[in-house]
Amino acid sequence: xxxxxxxxxxWLVAACSPAECGADEHRHHPHxxxxxxxxxxxxxxxxxxxxxxxxxRSGMAMAVALQSERRTVEKKPxxxxxxxxxxxxxxxxxxxxDPDVFYNNLLNGVSGISExxxxxxxxxxxxxxxxxxxxxxxxxxxPKLARRMDKFMLYLITAGKKALExxxxxxxxxxxxxxxxxxxxxxxxxxxxxxxxxxxxALRVSYxxxxxxxxxxxxxxxxxxxxxxxxxxxxxxxxxSTACATSxxxxxxxxNHIRRGEADVMLCGGSDAPLIPIGLGGFVACRALSQRNSDxxxxxxxxxxxxxxxxxxxxxxxxxxxxxxHAKQRGAKIFAEFLGGSFxxxxxxxxxxxxEGRGITLCIEKALADSGVAREEIxxxxxxxxxxxxxxxxxxxxxxxxxxxxxxxxxNSTKSMTGxxxxxxxxxxxxxxxxxxxTGWVHPNLNLENPEKIVDVGVLVGSQKERCQxxxxxxxxxxxxxxxxxxxxxxxx
Numbered sequence: 001x002x003x004x005x006x007x008x009x010x011w012l013v014a015a016c017s018p019a020e021c022g023a024d025e026h027r028h029h030p031h032x033x034x035x036x037x038x039x040x041x042x043x044x045x046x047x048x049x050x051x052x053x054x055x056x057r058s059g060m061a062m063a064v065a066l067q068s069e070r071r072t073v074e075k076k077p078x079x080x081x082x083x084x085x086x087x088x089x090x091x092x093x094x095x096x097x098d099p100d101v102f103y104n105n106l107l108n109g110v111s112g113i114s115e116x117x118x119x120x121x122x123x124x125x126x127x128x129x130x131x132x133x134x135x136x137x138x139x140x141x142x143p144k145l146a147r148r149m150d151k152f153m154l155y156l157i158t159a160g161k162k163a164l165e166x167x168x169x170x171x172x173x174x175x176x177x178x179x180x181x182x183x184x185x186x187x188x189x190x191x192x193x194x195x196x197x198x199x200x201x202a203l204r205v206s207y208x209x210x211x212x213x214x215x216x217x218x219x220x221x222x223x224x225x226x227x228x229x230x231x232x233x234x235x236x237x238x239x240x241s242t243a244c245a246t247s248x249x250x251x252x253x254x255x256n257h258i259r260r261g262e263a264d265v266m267l268c269g270g271s272d273a274p275l276i277p278i279g280l281g282g283f284v285a286c287r288a289l290s291q292r293n294s295d296x297x298x299x300x301x302x303x304x305x306x307x308x309x310x311x312x313x314x315x316x317x318x319x320x321x322x323x324x325x326h327a328k329q330r331g332a333k334i335f336a337e338f339l340g341g342s343f344x345x346x347x348x349x350x351x352x353x354x355x356e357g358r359g360i361t362l363c364i365e366k367a368l369a370d371s372g373v374a375r376e377e378i379x380x381x382x383x384x385x386x387x388x389x390x391x392x393x394x395x396x397x398x399x400x401x402x403x404x405x406x407x408x409x410x411x412n413s414t415k416s417m418t419g420x421x422x423x424x425x426x427x428x429x430x431x432x433x434x435x436x437x438x439t440g441w442v443h444p445n446l447n448l449e450n451p452e453k454i455v456d457v458g459v460l461v462g463s464q465k466e467r468c469q470x471x472x473x474x475x476x477x478x479x480x481x482x483x484x485x486x487x488x489x490x491x492x493x
Contacts (some may be wrong), residue, residue, distance in 0.1 A: 034468045042052040058134035084255045084338040085492060087321030087327050088167020089431045090159040092271075094130040094313060094418055095226035096161030096378050099166060100480040102428070103435040106443035107465040108441075111297035111417050113311050119277055120277075126289040128296040130313025130419025144227075149217055150192030151273030151314070155424070156223035157230070159162050159316035160186060160267050165318040168332060169265075174231065181264040182223040183235030185254040186318060187246040189479070190274045190421030192218035197278050223271060235263045243479025245343075245388060246270045248487050249425030252341040254321050264326040269427030283312060286351065290387065300420075301447035302413040303392050303455050310386040313419030317427025324492075336434045339472065342353040351469075353394040360398035360451030360476070367474065367486035368402070377472045378403050378488075380442055382433045383477040384423070385413035395476060396455055403474070404459075410468050416446035426477035426485070433489050442468045 078210050091097060094112025095105040105112070112130045117132075121127045137146040140158040164174070174182075199214035216222050221239040228237045236257045240249040247270030274280075283289050290309040292299035300311040324399035327334055344366065346359035353360065368375055381399055403409055414429045421428060434444045445461050470488040 036040045042200065064349065065311055069489065073227065074300045076391060081404055082259050082261060083324040084258045084321050085232055085324050085327050085334045086336045086338060086434050086489065087322045087332040087334055087432060088163040088169065090163030090166060090318040091316065091428055091431055092132065092135065092159045093315040093428055094132055095364055099431055099435065100214055103432060104187045105195050106414065106417055106432060107441055109444050109446055111373045111446060113296045113299055113419050115296060116275065118290040119273035121280060124280055124284055125291050126280065126313060127293045128299055129423065130311060130378065131275055132168040132314055148213065150195040151295055152188050152190065152192060152271045153217065153223040153226065155273060155316035156186050156271035157227050159225050159271065159318040163318040163320045169320065177265070179232050180234045183257060183263045183266045184228045184237050185239065185250045185266055185268045186224045187239040187241055187270050187423055188220040188223060188272050189241055189243050190272050190279065191220040191281055193274060194276050197276060205208045208434045213317055227267065241423065242483040243481055244420065244422055245477040245479035245483040245485040247430065248341065248424035248475065248477040249343060250487035251319060251430060252485065252487055255338050256320060260322050266321045268321055269317055269318035269430070270424040272424045273314045274312060274422055275314050280312065288388070300387045300416050300445050302387045302416055302446050303396065303451055303460060305450045305452055307387045310388055311419035313421040315421050315428060316429050318426050319430055334492050336437045336489040337492045339373055339490055340367060343371055344364035344484045346484065349385065351480050352390055353478065357394040357398040359482060360478065363484040363486045364398060364402040364474065367488055369487045373472050373488060375403050376406050378474050379406055379410065380436055380468055380470045380473040381409070382429045382473065383411050383413050383473040384478045386415055393452060409459055410442050410461050410466065411459050412442055412445050426475065429475050430487065433475045435475060436468065437470045437489060437491055440467060440469055441465050
């Protein structure tokens with residue numbers, strides 16, 4: 001466990017503590033509050049803004065500033081020489097909050113799906129999920145913020161800091177790094193649903209009852225932003241939201257920042273906490289969820305004839321991506337190399353895949369081209385496979401079409417045990433792919449008892465873990481809106 005984290009940012013902690021402001025003043029005008037001592041927050045920024053506007057009115061001052069900036073810009077390193085490696089992993093999942101515990105549970109076929117306990121869902125047709133039963137932010141998030149943030153942000157920050165710890169990036173070492181070349185790109189599909197929902201309920205009484213931070217704490221970008229504030233990382237920082245493909249989009253974009261010479265270290269992945277009544281109800285209304293409430297561990301069953309929809313989950317998955325030479329210089333343990341990836345769009349339907357799987361096929365082909373990997377080298381696929389009728393089969397057909405030439409190809413679905421973590425799914429599945437490379441084992445497909453006729457069971461991993469010396473691993477994630485993403489990892493050579 002890391003030491004207790006300092007406040008994530010002076011202004012947030014000050015805003016959360018109304019000690020120096022009246023309660024009403026604090027509630028309605030948080031920008032007027034200030035931290036103790038000399039660290040004045042938003043008031044200072046307005047003064048700075050005024051000075052900047054004054055400077056902007058002077059053409060000479062602006063010209064001098066721009067010339068100074070231009071002189072400090074360095075030439076970007078040669079992109080072709082920059083390789084990207086995985087040096088740390090962090091997870092918060094229904095199967096554990098440590099990458100090794102998480103993967104050992106997957107290898108042992110442990111299901112994290114159970115009855116929902118967080119709220120009363122007795123009136124819902126679906127009452128099961130990959131729910132996290134035990135989670136603590138102690139040592140990872142400042143207590144004042146932990147009480148006010150949405151769970152998706154708490155999962156994100158915790159998994160991000162655990163990834164740093166796992167990668168040996170101690171505070172002392174981080175302080176020696178160039179923080180302008182370190183970034184955070186961790187996305188969310190749903191964002192702060194609970195915070196926003198609570199604000200709506202408060203508004204029913206009066207706007208005066210609303211949390212003044214309900215908007216920033218609900219936006220999908222704020223998790224990455226606050227983690228960067230806490231770390232002081234000034235490199236690329238934003239989030240991407242592409243439904244269930246979110247994590248892969250973030251991972252590939254983060255890797256590209258390193259490839260292009262814009263960063264040396266990136267925290268990347270996804271986080272979501274959709275298990276609240278409005279989240280469950282929304283997916284029920286879509287008729288997307290399994291209703292196998294009497295047997296939760298059997299509910300998620302990709303490629304099985306008896307599947308009846310996906311199972312919701314929650315959590316976060318984060319990777320530390322690092323430029324190879326940077327990792328070597330600090331003596332980092334390298335778990336895998338990130339080879340490349342691709343994005344495409346089905347341009348067909350909001351929730352259904354293209355009937356011919358064109359977008360998926362194109363995505364895999366483009367990922368191979370970007371990575372420079374021959375299709376015969378891919379011998380492991382961590383599939384998106386959510387346990388839906390059309391989605392599972394269209395992806396399987398595309399995988400076989402693109403990669404079926406390899407008789408050693410093994411395909412599995414992590415969601416058979418975790419459920420579908422929405423925007424975080426690709427993050428934890430990237431961790432599973434890297435762990436398969438590291439351990440030489442691929443996890444089983446749970447509940448594949450009556451496979452679809454078009455599925456070759458010789459391609460799918462069975463009900464027990466299997467030995468597999470992974471040459472190159474492909475991880476797929478697809479999202480509502482027709483968003484497709486594929487990323488590739490391999491052992492470092």
